[in-house]
Amino acid sequence: xxxxxxxxxxxxxxxxxxxxxxxxxxxxxxxxxxxxxxxxxxxxxxxxxxxxxxxxxxxxxxxxxxxxxxxxxxxxxxxxxxxxxxxxxxxxxxxxxxxxxxxxxxxxxxxxxxxxxxxxxxxxxxxxxxxxxxxxxxxxxxxxxxxxxxxxxxxxxxxxxxxxxxxxxxxxxxxxxxxxxxxxxxxxxxxxxxxxxxxxxxxxxxxxxxxxxxxxxxxxxxxxxxxxxxxxxxxxxxx
Amino acid sequence: xxxxxxxxxxxxxxxxxxxxxxxxxxxxxxxxxxxxxxxxxxxxxxxxxxxxxxxxxxxxxxxxxxxxxxxxxxxxxxxxxxxxxxxxxxxxxxxxxxxxxxxxxxxxxxxxxxxxxxxxxxxxxxxxxxxxxxxxxxxxxxxxxxxxxxxxxxxxxxxxxxxxxxxxxxxxxxxxxxxxxxxxxxxxxxxxxxxxxxxxxxxxxxxxxxxxxxxxxxxxxxxxxxxxxxxxxxxxxxxxxxxxxxxxxxxxxxxxxxxxxxxxxxxxxxxxxxxxxxxxxxxxxxxxxxxxxxxxxxxxxxxxxxxxxxxxxxxxxxxxxxxxxxxxxxxxxxxxxxxxxxxxxxxxxxxxxxxxxxxxxxxxxxxxxxxxxxxxxxxxxxxxxxxxx
Numbered sequence: 001x002x003x004x005x006x007x008x009x010x011x012x013x014x015x016x017x018x019x020x021x022x023x024x025x026x027x028x029x030x031x032x033x034x035x036x037x038x039x040x041x042x043x044x045x046x047x048x049x050x051x052x053x054x055x056x057x058x059x060x061x062x063x064x065x066x067x068x069x070x071x072x073x074x075x076x077x078x079x080x081x082x083x084x085x086x087x088x089x090x091x092x093x094x095x096x097x098x099x100x101x102x103x104x105x106x107x108x109x110x111x112x113x114x115x116x117x118x119x120x121x122x123x124x125x126x127x128x129x130x131x132x133x134x135x136x137x138x139x140x141x142x143x144x145x146x147x148x149x150x151x152x153x154x155x156x157x158x159x160x161x162x163x164x165x166x167x168x169x170x171x172x173x174x175x176x177x178x179x180x181x182x183x184x185x186x187x188x189x190x191x192x193x194x195x196x197x198x199x200x201x202x203x204x205x206x207x208x209x210x211x212x213x214x215x216x217x218x219x220x221x222x223x224x225x226x227x228x229x230x231x232x233x234x235x236x237x238x239x
Numbered sequence: 240x241x242x243x244x245x246x247x248x249x250x251x252x253x254x255x256x257x258x259x260x261x262x263x264x265x266x267x268x269x270x271x272x273x274x275x276x277x278x279x280x281x282x283x284x285x286x287x288x289x290x291x292x293x294x295x296x297x298x299x300x301x302x303x304x305x306x307x308x309x310x311x312x313x314x315x316x317x318x319x320x321x322x323x324x325x326x327x328x329x330x331x332x333x334x335x336x337x338x339x340x341x342x343x344x345x346x347x348x349x350x351x352x353x354x355x356x357x358x359x360x361x362x363x364x365x366x367x368x369x370x371x372x373x374x375x376x377x378x379x380x381x382x383x384x385x386x387x388x389x390x391x392x393x394x395x396x397x398x399x400x401x402x403x404x405x406x407x408x409x410x411x412x413x414x415x416x417x418x419x420x421x422x423x424x425x426x427x428x429x430x431x432x433x434x435x436x437x438x439x440x441x442x443x444x445x446x447x448x449x450x451x452x453x454x455x456x457x458x459x460x461x462x463x464x465x466x467x468x469x470x471x472x473x474x475x476x477x478x479x480x481x482x483x484x485x486x487x488x489x490x491x492x493x494x495x496x497x498x499x500x501x502x503x504x505x506x507x508x509x510x511x512x513x514x515x516x517x518x519x520x521x522x523x524x525x526x527x528x529x530x531x532x533x534x535x536x537x538x539x540x541x542x543x544x545x546x547x548x549x550x551x552x553x554x555x556x557x558x559x560x561x562x563x564x565x566x567x568x569x570x571x572x573x574x575x576x577x578x579x580x581x582x583x584x585x586x587x588x589x590x591x592x593x594x595x596x597x598x599x600x601x602x603x604x605x606x607x608x609x610x611x612x613x614x615x616x617x618x619x620x621x622x623x624x625x626x627x628x
Contacts, residue, residue, distance in 0.1 A: 019397075032616075033615050034406045039622075
């Protein structure tokens with residue numbers, strides 16, 4: 001039922017237009033650019049824009065009750081408390097999106113006739129992502145932070161994840177293409193949990209660490225399994 | 240001249256039988272990789288034409304109370320036609336890749352129209368605008384290469400050259416220099432009226448598309464480039480819109496629009512090589528003929544005039560939508576240095592002070608099109624694929 005890569009009438013390459021391509025190349029070689037320079041001009045203009053740009057937004061002040069800020073600031077040591085809250089917000093948002101990525105992946109796997117044991121594993125991973133979201137939510141609440149707010153890093157992670165979502169929800173993509181996209185998310189997720197554990201520890205929040213370490217172990221299982229499935233989908237032997 | 244003889248005699252599908260399901264409207268898209276670039280050209284062109292069909296009818300409804308019902312009825316069908324067409328674009332097109340496709344539409348369709356247009360001044364106007372859209376393609380190709388690391392030719396499929404023409408930095412004109420002389424409704428050929436309505440529609444959708452997607456980009460230069468070229472597209476809508484006779488009645492304009500829509504669907508039917516897409520063109524040709532007949536009856540009823548007054552005269556077939564490379568190269572070599580002064584096309588050194596002042600101020604803090612394309616030459620596989628010297 002899967003739709004593996006096949007050869008066909010792909011028209012995008014220069015070789016597919018043996019008459020047009022030499023004409024196009026000749027024109028591009030004969031007609032000089034109207035503006036001298038190189039991609040350097042673009043880089044310089046970007047630098048100028050970076051220097052004057054405002055950040056995407058701010059980390060919300062924990063709690064709406066007067067005095068909450070002080071309480072939280074006292075709780076978090078070593079680091080700017082905003083950094084931990086920002087990254088907790090990111091993890092929460094990422095895991096929440098992760099649930100939706102697995103929802104779409106399960107639908108695809110079912111449609112493509114993947115075996116029941118694989119569907120069960122996908123469902124298990126999906127439920128673990130939901131459970132990770134809960135872990136982060138509890139951690140944020142323990143600090144008086146608002147788990148419903150979108151922190152700057154949560155927002156930016158959402159932008160990064162859009163491509164993954166587009167690939168998995170496209171009905172035309174096959175198992176290997178969708179697994180590849182999911183692998184991108186899981187690789188990021190693994191690195192992010194690893195970082196968050198260190199961040200929590202350095203911020204004096206060691207009570208969060210066991211819970212986060214358990215999440216990381218589960219994410220490592222997701223990642224390892226996806227790597228194997230991707231190889232299987234492409235017919236590559238697992239080493 | 241190869242002409243269409245009996246298009247206007249056909250009755251088409253009655254309005255009450257023009258129905259859709261959501262499944263039909265949101266059906267499988269074309270393949271960005273495997274379908275011919277001209278299939279996508281037709282999809283984008285017809286989307287633009289249907290958008291303009293809605294636009295014209297909404298404006299009409301604001302002014303003519305007695306036409307509100309038929310306008311609303313036809314609009315609803317055209318809304319769904321447009322949806323079915325626009326939803327054929329697949330999600331693996333990045334907004335910038337779709338932009339390249341939009342410029343390919345502007346270039347190849349305007350080049351076809353310029354060669355078919357019997358009125359020399361109107362044809363000159365199409366050639367003038369063509370050289371600007373052609374240059375936009377080059378600037379956007381540089382942007383695609385330097386932003387996304389992609390080859391514009393994956394979209395263009397070899398049909399369209401990627402070289403500068405009249406530089407985008409020179410397109411910005413005072414509004415007075417974007418107005419053109421309009422045709423005379425009483426003696427212009429039907430095909431002249433069709434062309435003006437058609438190219439205005441196409442440019443309008445390009446303008447609206449850039450205005451919608453420009454802010455979606457994070458890159459500050461991409462945002463700026465869309466701001467700059469969207470402004471030129473507004474100039475083009477001004478230019479092409481002014482080719483139409485403002486003395487035409489609303490119903491006359493509506494009638495011309497419906498004939499224009501049918502004319503374009505007919506050309507799609509004749510030229511489409513994807514059978515699934517051709518079936519859509521065939522169905523919508525019949526729908527448009529139904530609309531046209533409805534408007535002919537309204538024209539008789541409300542204006543007490545014979546539609547033949549408007550629809551008389553030979554109608555040439557649309558030139559084959561194919562690579563117009565040789566024609567475009569000729570136009571570049573002969574007309575790239577033309578500029579506009581009022582309704583006239585003049586040598587570059589004769590540009591007016593109004594435009595020079597307008598442009599100088601716009602450019603006073605940098606020119607996005609120049610920045611993104613500095614030193615850019617297209618090469619198969621992107622400029623990063625160019626062998627080291």
